[in-house]
Amino acid sequence: MTSSTNQHLHPVALAENLLQLVKSLYPSSETSIADDSKESYIAKGHLQSLTGQLLRSVLGPADYTVALAESCHESAALQLITSLGVADIIGDGALSLHELSQKTNVEHKYLSVTMRSLLWHGYFEEQGEFGTEVYANNAMSEVLKTSNDATLKDAIGMIGDEGFKGSSYLTEAAQSTDERSALSHAFGFTDPVFKWMASPEQAWRGQRVGKAMQQLHTMANGNVTRDYAWDTLETPVVDIGAGIGSLEMILLGQEHRGLQFTLFDLRQTMENAEKAWKARYPSKLKQISFVGGDFLAESVEETNIPQGQPTYIIRHVLHDWTDEQVVKILRNVRAAMLSGRSSSDKAGHLPKLVLCEMLLRASSSRFVHTTSVQLLSLNNGITRTESHMRSLVERAGFRVVAVHELRAADAIVEAIPDITEL
Numbered sequence: 001m002t003s004s005t006n007q008h009l010h011p012v013a014l015a016e017n018l019l020q021l022v023k024s025l026y027p028s029s030e031t032s033i034a035d036d037s038k039e040s041y042i043a044k045g046h047l048q049s050l051t052g053q054l055l056r057s058v059l060g061p062a063d064y065t066v067a068l069a070e071s072c073h074e075s076a077a078l079q080l081i082t083s084l085g086v087a088d089i090i091g092d093g094a095l096s097l098h099e100l101s102q103k104t105n106v107e108h109k110y111l112s113v114t115m116r117s118l119l120w121h122g123y124f125e126e127q128g129e130f131g132t133e134v135y136a137n138n139a140m141s142e143v144l145k146t147s148n149d150a151t152l153k154d155a156i157g158m159i160g161d162e163g164f165k166g167s168s169y170l171t172e173a174a175q176s177t178d179e180r181s182a183l184s185h186a187f188g189f190t191d192p193v194f195k196w197m198a199s200p201e202q203a204w205r206g207q208r209v210g211k212a213m214q215q216l217h218t219m220a221n222g223n224v225t226r227d228y229a230w231d232t233l234e235t236p237v238v239d240i241g242a243g244i245g246s247l248e249m250i251l252l253g254q255e256h257r258g259l260q261f262t263l264f265d266l267r268q269t270m271e272n273a274e275k276a277w278k279a280r281y282p283s284k285l286k287q288i289s290f291v292g293g294d295f296l297a298e299s300v301e302e303t304n305i306p307q308g309q310p311t312y313i314i315r316h317v318l319h320d321w322t323d324e325q326v327v328k329i330l331r332n333v334r335a336a337m338l339s340g341r342s343s344s345d346k347a348g349h350l351p352k353l354v355l356c357e358m359l360l361r362a363s364s365s366r367f368v369h370t371t372s373v374q375l376l377s378l379n380n381g382i383t384r385t386e387s388h389m390r391s392l393v394e395r396a397g398f399r400v401v402a403v404h405e406l407r408a409a410d411a412i413v414e415a416i417p418d419i420t421e422l
Ligand SMILES: C[S@@+](CC[C@H](N)C(=O)[O-])C[C@H]1O[C@@H](n2cnc3c(N)ncnc32)[C@H](O)[C@@H]1O
Pocket: 194, 213, 240, 241, 242, 243, 244, 245, 246, 247, 264, 265, 266, 269, 293, 294, 295, 296, 314, 315, 316, 317, 320
């Protein structure tokens, strides 16, 4: 059943649907975690949407709307408590708010109000009766700890800082006559966000965004490296807008040992990427090379995109840009991949473009929609539907040959250059 067919169901019917779904995920009382199948992935998506519908139908428009409007304050509470490192400070013990106030150097009332807001959402445990204000960690608050491998600390930092401050200026950006993003209205810079974040004063933000991306990928797209046949790609593979190469760090840590990658990104980012690989994965350096450039430059030579390679990946880049900019990036990539190829090569083996991006669908999760608002706020980007994405890929002179659905927010779109336009 799709989410739209459930919209007007009675709350009891919604609750019955919900129970069926939960039973499909946990078939016996001994099953403690849902399996990893495609069916379970889809069922979890339905479950999230049904839970929202049940809440709306029980609370009614007024209560639900105010709760939604006020959720920005909960986000701010999560950001404050996480940035102070409260979960790390509490560690395995229990601490009073007075002790936490001393250790964080933050006035008691800030901690009291924000901890209670998070407690309502299931983070932390208050020891003893209501009002003792002695807190211990629990499974939910573990993800706020820096010391946890599955930490979301940087993701929360980015969402609560650049994301939230940016989106709070969406109205101003929408009503302004210039092209500046909501984030640039919030912080007063004029460069594209990536150049702003790569500047020496803001480099800490750029580094946090890099870590945040990794944490969000693991959460929403952990299966991307498992559900797509990366090994079948012809190598070397050029990754356009690769960041520090988080995708390659995962792929080369798995079985994909034969692949060779060239990471391409802004020069400053490539310097950081090289440092990160030397420090963290020195044994993999023979499979990675680094090229700095600008995929939006006016000519293919000026972009410095590696030319004539068999495979080009673009992951989570196109959603940062407007339609015109996306077409320009794709045309530059196409020109680079076909460089040196004459019309007599037409029948020859064609290079492949692999896009790994979120596609907006009727079944898209809340995360896909909130991310889309964030992308719009940060750099006027957008999460596109499949047909919108196809139209841009085609405008840039490619032909879509496959779209792969994964157990992930991302999908993979494969395209080849349309050689009738050589
Ligand atoms: C959202 S990140 C995606 C990083 C990486 N593909 C991933 O999935 O982890 C977008 C990347 O595009 C890069 N970028 C932005 N503008 C660029 C430009 N003009 N030329 C090359 N890279 C650029 C940024 O530096 C950033 O690393």
